[in-house]
Amino acid sequence: MALTKQQIAQRIAQELQDKWYVNLGIGIPTLVANYIPEGIEVEFQSENGLLGMGPFPIEGTEDADLINAGKQTVTILDGGSLFDSATSFAMIRGQHVQLTVLGAMEVAENGDIANWKIPGRMVKGMGGAMDLVASAENIIVAMMHTNKKGESKLLKQCSLPLTGVGCVKKVVTNLAVLEIKDGAFHLLERAPGVSVEEIQNATEGTLIVNGEIPEMKL
């Protein structure tokens, strides 16, 4: 069974390490906050100027002056802090944020990522994505393995305009967990009940399968 979006987030949450500052993109990445493993402390950074982002406010307490990068009303936890956009991206560019989780339209076997622009269609902009992928030490891409037409989004080479070059090291899809190194996707885990063959068929880029591939534990 391919993973649901919630399950992709759940699997990514297992990658969190104690004392990490984490930036979560819009979409599936946002859901990661719901699955922080017991016994570890992480802090979420929102690039519009917030550290220690908490859950959505209780109805009636929402504050127009307290939003996240997705423009959603949020809260701030005790020990959090507020700052301007230049300081926020100083944190990101200066590699003070240990992990970035974001979505992608395409990822290539060399670690390139494309997630901001489809030529001929309305372009909304890259927001903070280019700063995040150019700087983060750890980038996990959360995405569907294939597009709606069933075509692979894990490619030999990105066809869309790039967001960053050679920066993605890990991809968690609805079918698999993969590591990118030496110019190839290395299969680490399969979604429960999904075969290596299915993953192979859904992957256009070079897929390295080394030994027995375990199922994910969720």
Next chain:
Amino acid sequence: MALTKQQIAQRIAQELQDKWYVNLGIGIPTLVANYIPEGIEVEFQSENGLLGMGPFPIEGTEDADLINAGKQTVTILDGGSLFDSATSFAMIRGQHVQLTVLGAMEVAENGDIANWKIPGRMVKGMGGAMDLVASAENIIVAMMHTNKKGESKLLKQCSLPLTGVGCVKKVVTNLAVLEIKDGAFHLLERAPGVSVEEIQNATEGTLIVNGEIPEMKL
């Protein structure tokens, strides 16, 4: 009569304009704060992170955490603000400070200034002087016209290592007020009772004397 240091400061204070932010260097420039003309508002910036610097504290109220760039205990006026050194020099480099007054060992007819280093002698460093002279729109140099040996400090060319190039536009000495333009010192005013000839004799650099030179009014 040549001016006293207090009088040099007094003459420089006449150059202050309403709503100007001003950075005063150590020595004679510090005294300028005592002669702010009536009816104008200026604010003093201290490059260690203070705007709205006030007078020395009343004995017994001095605070180790509130000093000026000369490491003297000071006060902060209502409406003042505190900030870090990067922000302080953002103000200076970004030309938000309208006037810098500082001392000099030598000034040249092309506007070069030397005030931080004498080869072979102990070098204490330039502090913020290089940032100030490289950025300020208005720089007034407060200095003695000659050194202790009677040699001119207003030169054709600086002999000491430079602090900044072509940046000084006005010099107020114990003998004269001079403007630097077109590669020469232009004599604007004489100290009361000091003759043009005396000033000429004390000036090594090119001195332009155009018409009648008035005495300073103090």
Next chain:
Amino acid sequence: MINKVVKNAQEALQGVENGMTFMLGGFGLCGIPENCITELVNLGVTDLTCISNNAGVDDFGLGLLLQKRQIKKMISSYVGENDEFERQMLSGELEVDLIPQGTLAERCRATGAGIPAFYTPAGYGTEVAEGKETREFNGKMHVLEHAFNPQFAFVKAWKGDTAGNLIFKGTARNFNPMMAMAGKITVAEVEELVEVGELDPNQIHTPGIFVQRIFQGKGYEKRIEQRTVTPKI
């Protein structure tokens, strides 16, 4: 203390002309200079270049200027949520320069800080870096980015005093402090204008030196784009 107070938005915007370049603070609709935007609409100035992280929504924020076709060019990092924007952009009426958000923030700061140019890794190898100088530092490629040159910056603060000192609230701070540094003339509108001495000098986010004009704003709508809440139990 130098007094920066002007009566209202009208007085604050004196000198604004067609064809000028402005910076406008805010992230989404959070922390935007509502009063200044309304006054820009009233003035009807056109051919504007607006540097702002976003472009508002159809009927609020910079969307109001877009409706009246007052903007010639937008310099932003993200411009979704705006149908009129999309129409003008696709029809070629509106020029759009998209910039990585961190680069945008740093370019604003550089403008105010007298740094004409700096290197950032953001955008290297992408179309954002096309035609720009690139260079390796510490084994990593970087792009040379430059300061802006805006005539006016319009920012919105929570509290301000008559000397122009500003304090922002929550994430309404965002781009406002850097843009306040960057304007040749910086106009600050505040929810609460107080006398000097009422703000703790240690807590001021933007020192008054960066602000040329300040006024007490009025009628703040502070619209929320995505009202996300946890139900009361």
Next chain:
Amino acid sequence: MINKVVKNAQEALQGVENGMTFMLGGFGLCGIPENCITELVNLGVTDLTCISNNAGVDDFGLGLLLQKRQIKKMISSYVGENDEFERQMLSGELEVDLIPQGTLAERCRATGAGIPAFYTPAGYGTEVAEGKETREFNGKMHVLEHAFNPQFAFVKAWKGDTAGNLIFKGTARNFNPMMAMAGKITVAEVEELVEVGELDPNQIHTPGIFVQRIFQGKGYEKRIEQRTVTPKI
């Protein structure tokens, strides 16, 4: 919330070794990390490169490390008020790299902000620019300056919480916030260590993300270099 608290200076300085590069906050003797300096003296580490605006006085601040000849190189903007410093410098025992104060501050910030290099007008045409790239922007010459690469940064704050958030007081802020951003490991000593939730998140000068270790300092002397006062009337 991530907890950054360590017991004392001893624990905070674990990993400090001979030959390392440190940043130390403070301007003159104002806002210097007194406890960390004392512990560096106790540890007896040598061949240090110290990036600090000043070098203390003979018997206080970095002067204590100079007395013990623990410093190989000072990177500062102004180093007066210190006889031992002068002796070591003139005898060639001590290397000294003098940097314009604004360039020093901006290089510290750049280090923490992931900006490998930037242009500044300061020092153009002087010996400070010798051997450095220069370039014209907007008709004015500028010098290319680079980020540092310190292993540790030692900063002193007024209040801090267990998550590493810092608030500075008065002009004791100075270089501390930028240096806090720049350390691979940043150690903050504070006059008052409080629980999370006690500091207003809107008033924090240095967000905890920049601080790896924080401890309650003790025995602050806070010596005044130039006690200038107005007599009581």
